[in-house]
Amino acid sequence: MRAAPSPGEAVVTAPALRLALSRQEAESTGALLRVVSDASRLQLLSLIHNSRDGEARVADLARALGLRSPTVSYHLRMLGEAGVVSRDPRGRDVWYSIVPERLASIADLLR
Amino acid sequence: MGESTLARQVEVMVDPQRLQLLALLLTDPDGEADTSRLAGPGGDMDLVQVHLEAMAAVGLLGRDSRRGGPVRYRPTHDALVRFGSLAFGGAGPHEHADRSEHGPILERITERLSVTFAGTFARETVARYVEESYSLLASRARVRQHLPALTSRFATDRLTALARTQDGSLHTTTDVLFVCVRNSGRSQIAACILRSLAGPGVRVRTAGSAPVARIDPAVVKVLIERGWEQIAEFPKPLTDDVVRASDYVVTMGCGDACPLVPGRRYLDWPVADPTGLEEAEIRVIVDEIEHRVRLLLTEIIP
Structure with a gap:
């Protein structure tokens, strides 16, 4: 048996360490942020995230944002190339959703 | 518009050094800390200063120059809520931390914070934030001794920030929109019932993806018979504006014609269309909608 944990958090109110983010991690997060650092892309991601079943089509997104479909398609392609969204062609429609592993990182930006 | 402030903040945080500074x-x-402490011994203070000021300019850091000393920087609520987990490597894969070592302390932290945030966040929400904060911190802590204290502070700060954000966006009324195809049956029934049940704090609207000229007379008859008399609408088309103005959007068979607007709560009720049905069948539909409206109301006004 290991020793009992210290009694409560009060003991360690001022921890004497600061946690650093490694350069490599900071760069990979920065690269992700670069792709989404655009008001339209943030809106698109927010819309997709808040859609039913977390997926949406170009036409839905274009209408909701008042953008032209080619503009929406362009942003989605950029987001797709960066691995942020994935496309799922079903029948005559293509449904876009946020890649689950990425969603954890950007969900805080989309609330 | 919120998105453009957010976009500017994201743009500023693209620089890896700024994420590192935020983590520190x-x-x-x-x-909080001043430039020299953040730059560290031999660090480039001018460069660090530029980064800190850039983050302050978009509202991610607050500046405090009390006591005439050097300016001290402190992360704002926005920084905590939006970039808190990213600053701890939330973008990279991090395995779920083994919490067994600190399990009992984490339980106590959750317990304490649940009391602090009672009425704002459910215990499950608090537990999730504590758990997540611990995982984020544990994934890069070499010394594990201080993890619970850091977890406690990080989770407290994030929840506090989140609570403020929510308070700030509270409006005085809750707007509910009911949508069906014709806006003559289901949406009118739901609106009529909710209007009768809810107080002035709930604003009710209806729309149809293909509205007809008037409300179905058979539906009106059943509603009045059941004591639901707040029928005050006429069928009208569904527009982006009305969706934008709503907090809840309830669709009943409007198909994919409903515009999607971020931040709205969407519900889809699978209820049969009363058009052309016998009165007995319409009564069943009215009762079913009443049941769903009552459930919705408990969510709107807990």
Whole structure:
């Protein structure tokens, strides 16, 4: 048996360490942020995230944002190339959703 | 517009050094620091200063120059809520931390914070934030001894920030929109019932993806018979504006014609269309909608 944990958090109110983010991690997060650092892309991601079943089509997104479909398609392609969204062609429609592993990182930006 | 402020903040945080600085600030024993402490011995203070000021300019850091000393920087609520987990490597894969070592302390932290945030966040929400904060911190802590204290502070700060954000966006009324195809049956029934049940704090609207000229007379008859008399609408088309103005959007068979607007709560009720049905069948539909409206109301006004 290991020793009992210290009694409560009060003991360690001022921890004497600061946690650093490694350069490599900071760069990979920065690269992700670069792709989404655009008001339209943030809106698109927010819309997709808040859609039913977390997926949406170009036409839905274009209408909701008042953008032209080619503009929406362009942003989605950029987001797709960066691995942020994935496309799922079903029948005559293509449904876009946020890649689950990425969603954890950007969900805080989309609330 | 919120998105453009957010976009500017994201743009500023693209620089890896700024994310690193934010991580340092968030885990600083004082929760704030000046340029020289952040730059460290031999660090480039001018460069660090530029980064800190850039983050302050978009509202991610607060500046405090009390006591005439050097300016101290402190992460804002926005920084905590939006970039808190990213600053701890939330973008990279991090395995779920083994919490067994600190399990009992984490339980106590959750317990304490649940009391602090009672009425704002459910215990499950608090537990999730504590758990997540611990995982984020544990994935890069070499010394594990201080993890619970850091977890406690980080989770407290994030929840506090989140609570403020929510308070700030509270409006005085809750707007509910009911949508069906014709806007003559289901949406009118739901609106009529909700209007009768809810107080002035709930604003009710209806729309149809293909509205007809008037409300179905058979539906009106059943509603009045059941004591639901607040029928005050006429069928009208569904527009982006009305969706935008709503907090809840309830669709009943409007198909994919409903515009999607971020931040709205969407519900889809699978209820049969009363058009052309016998009165007995319409009564069943009215009762079914009444049941769903009552459930919705408990969510709107807990």
